[in-house]
Amino acid sequence: MGRVSFYDEIELEDMSYDEDRDLFHYPCPCGDRFEITRSQLKEAEDVARCPSCSLIIRVVFDPLDFEDDDEPSAATDKVPGQVAVAT
Structure with missing residues (x-):
């Protein structure tokens, strides 16, 4: 496979985050x-x-910043003190 040519290198901190689409742009x-x-x-x-x-x-x-990253829906569905039980 040939060498990949990038337009630029951008720090993640310089990108904007879209919560609705769960992506950086x-x-x-x-x-x-x-x-x-x-x-x-x-x-x-x-x-x-x-x-x-x-x-x-x-x-x-x-x-490593994303190593323990949970899916956003799973994090927002949790209620403190509530335990998920499989049925």
């Missing part, structure tokens, strides 16, 4: 935006893609 020169999901970051993927063009960026972050 950054403006792309084509007018759209590069996107990478929390689950991709949890899997240590560091490539954000633009859905409108062929450009990609490398996202610089610490994978």
Whole structure:
């Protein structure tokens, strides 16, 4: 496989977070935006893609920050003191 050419390297802290879509995004020169999901970051993927063009960026972050990351729906469904029981 050939060498991958990145448009840029962007720190995760410089990206915006969209809670509704559970992803980080950054403006792309084509007018759209590069996107990478929390689950991709949890899997240590560091490539954000633009859905409108062929450009990609490398996202610089610490994978350990996402090591214990739970799915957002699971975290918000928990009630303190309540224990989940399989039926």
